[in-house]
Amino acid sequence: MTRITLTVNGEKIERDVTPRTNLADFLREDLALTGTHVGCEHGICGACTVVIDGQIARSCITYAVTCDGAGVRTIEDFDDDPLMEKLRHAFSAEHALQCGYCTPGMLVAARDLIRRGSAGDEDAIRTGMSGNLCRCTGYVGIVKAIATVAGDHDVSREEISQADVLGPAPGPAAHDSLQNIQRDAVPPAAEKRRKERVAAPTLASPSDANVQTGEITQDGSFTKLTQTITVNHPRNAVWDLMADIEKVATCMPGVSLDGPVESNHVDGRMLVKLGPINADLKGEADIIRDPENWRGVIDGKGRDARSASLARGRVEYELAETDEGNGTLIAVSIAYSLAGPLAQFSRGAIVRDLVTRLASAFAQNLEARLEGREPDQDAQALDAGSLVFSVLWDRIRSYFARLLGRKPG
Amino acid sequence: MKPVAFDYARPRTIADALELLDARPGAKILAGGQTLGPMLNLRLVQPELLIDITRITDLITVTETDDGVAIGACVTHASIEDGAIGGIASGHLDQVAAGIAYRAVRTRGTIGGSLTHADPAADWFAALLAFGAELEIAGTTGTRRIALDDFVKGAMETDLGPDELVTAVHIRKCGREARHGYHKICRKTGEFAEAIGAVTVEEKTGRFRLVAAGGSHAPVVFTDPSSLFRTADPLDVRSFDVDMTAAALRDAGMNADDYDLRLRAVAMQRAVKEAAQR
Structure with missing residues (x-):
């Protein structure tokens, strides 16, 4: 618990909060100021909009602890505000609300828009209010109400600007109750989990001339992509390596196995890093091999316990001889689907590129294995995330180099 | 939709922030939290410690330099929208700032936070790549300056080390005819x-x-x-x-x-x- 001191609606408040408590919950649960509504809880809908040191902000993604020393105003504090009074009447007259859930946020944001002189015409109002969602009215009444009030409000200069504030409120000058690091009560299980760290995966030196990625398609919840990998080793050697799942697993960045393969079944995990997101997918895979046709199928699924996200994947490969039997063409098709928060947050193409990149890294590592090298022999130790675009980036750089008539640096 | 339990620190100097970052590998920097907040609430990010850098005076500055302007990492989009960086590029960047998300996000979201997160869809990223902006980075072993082109390694991937912090963005003043x-x-x-x-x-x-x-x-x-x-x-x-x-x-x-x-x-x-x- 952390002691914070702040002013809420003109009243000085001193309370203990956990660092993870957001301002909206603090206002509603601790101070019983339930006029602030919580809608999406991730900064999209605007229902929780409040005023912090004169500037509107989303109270669901602002943590109460960061408001130590700040002055917060919620909808309850605007009863006697002349501009808000006009807005209230206009909202009633224009039917700018139905269920009322979005209304506190709408009013706080609308008042700010008018004060800043940014409600000049319908276009400006619609743009300025686009951060507040309403699911009842279709916005026509809201826009009309704001336009009516904006029409007879004289904007005064001192109301408008944040140019002299520079940083997020309350800033360095504010009162600070905090002395040391403030600890949340951490459940023992979480503490234990934190101690388990997964070794960063590794990658062979990036050169992917032998990997071709085909078109990416969508089939229901599954994203599919194909790759062809050419290696300078006979088909027999490749086939034998593919039988050794433990070795194959070391070729996949971020993958580790929990035990030996038993009756074509194996348990393991895959660590994926994407920006600030770390997904640790724990799961299992089934392996089917069809020697007559030089084909194999690996079916896997995993769950990230932290985010409760699920991933499913199916890798099919087929080996064909090339270069008069000296080389092998590996045709790989990958299908995967994600469900849960990870899927919700990650925009499709980021994951698509990650999978493509992982597949390319896998191919390079496989070739290293075939040459009898450890996959990480020439590798920089990288987390899976930083693999994502490095090859693409290299290609981009060499493209510019071509444009500029220089050799890639 | 509640974040996991985490510790919270509010250093007053860059050096203190770096020390914490170095000592606690599970720490995340909070520079405004308009992207991190949602990710915390969705539990996509589960840090051990949040290091709130928004009260470090040195990060909340706009300084004229010999060839342009240095914007502190914790300067908000809203203050740039309102003219905090003056006449650089005839107000072009003010307009870019005004187009970021929504006002209630711009008042807390910061230029350094946005660039560090390196979302390829983020406005500062694209706008400042066109300017050839440079970043100032502080680490436990010293400071360095890097072109934004070299800083970005890909979508949400940057050159920033685990014990480093973006402290400022340098934008060169363009000629009048630019x-x-x-x-x-x-x-x-x-x-x-x-x-x-x-x-x-x-x-x-x-x-x-x-x-x-x-x-x-x-x-x-x-x-x-x-x-x-x-x-x-x-x-x-x-x-x-x-x-x-x-x-x-x-x-x-x-x-x-x-x-x-x-x-x-x-x-x-x-x-x-x-x-x-x-």
Whole structure:
């Protein structure tokens, strides 16, 4: 618990909060100021909009602890505000609300828009209010109400600007109750989990001339992509390596196995890093091999316990001889689907590129294995995330180099 | 939709922040939290410690330098929108700032936080790549300066080390005759853009930077984009070749479908048009 001191609606408040408590919950649960509504809880809908040191902000993604020393105003504090009074009447007259859930946020944001002189015409109002969602009215009444009030409000200069504030409120000058690091009560299980760290995966030196990625398609919840990998080793050697799942697993960045393969079944995990997101997918895979046709199928699924996200994947490969039997063409098709928060947050193409990149890294590592090298022999130790675009980036750089008539640096 | 339990620290100096970052590998920097907040609430990010850097005075500054301006990492989009960086680029960057998300987000979101997160759809990323901006980075072993082009390694991937912190953004003052264009395509105002085109042209110095960004693909910077025009005039919009540009983006390694590539090429075309009209 952390002691914070702040002013809420003109009243000085001193309370203990956990660092993870957001301002909206603090206002509603601790101070019983339930006029602030919580809608999406991730900064999209605007229902929780409040005023912090004169500037509107989303109270669901602002943590109460960061408001130590700040002055917060919620909808309850605007009863006697002349501009808000006009807005209230206009909202009633224009039917700018139905269920009322979005209304506190709408009013706080609308008042700010008018004060800043940014409600000049319908276009400006619609743009300025686009951060507040309403699911009842279709916005026509809201826009009309704001336009009516904006029409007879004289904007005064001192109301408008944040140019002299520079940083997020309350800033360095504010009162600070905090002395040391403030600890949340951490459940023992979480503490234990934190101690388990997964070794960063590794990658062979990036050169992917032998990997071709085909078109990416969508089939229901599954994203599919194909790759062809050419290696300078006979088909027999490749086939034998593919039988050794433990070795194959070391070729996949971020993958580790929990035990030996038993009756074509194996348990393991895959660590994926994407920006600030770390997904640790724990799961299992089934392996089917069809020697007559030089084909194999690996079916896997995993769950990230932290985010409760699920991933499913199916890798099919087929080996064909090339270069008069000296080389092998590996045709790989990958299908995967994600469900849960990870899927919700990650925009499709980021994951698509990650999978493509992982597949390319896998191919390079496989070739290293075939040459009898450890996959990480020439590798920089990288987390899976930083693999994502490095090859693409290299290609981009060499493209510019071509444009500029220089050799890639 | 509640974050996991985490510790919270509020250092007052860059040195203290770095010390914490170094001592606690599970720490995350909080520079405004307008992207991190949602990710925390969704439990996609589960830090041990949040280091709130918004009360470090040295990060909340706008300083004129010999060749431009240095913007502290914790300067908000809203203050730039309201004119905090003065007349750099004739208010072009003020307009870019005004187009970021929504006012209630801009009041807390910071330029350093946005660049560090390196979302390819983020506005600062594309706009400042076109400016050839540089970042100042502080680490436990010292400070360094790096071009934004080199800082970005891809979508949400940067050159920033685990014990480093972006402290400032340096923007070079362009000549009076410099022209800038910025265009983003998104379905809803304030959303992360599906495609962004950004351009800076300085005829006097011959500097010409054209950026394709947005969506989820690593941005592409053309530092000599003349081959994308059918005539030699870089501001002759009619000669900007959308098909050729889409193909060039594909050649550059952008693994996107035809629609996405074309969308970016069109955003670039509109940015060039905007620059030409200034």
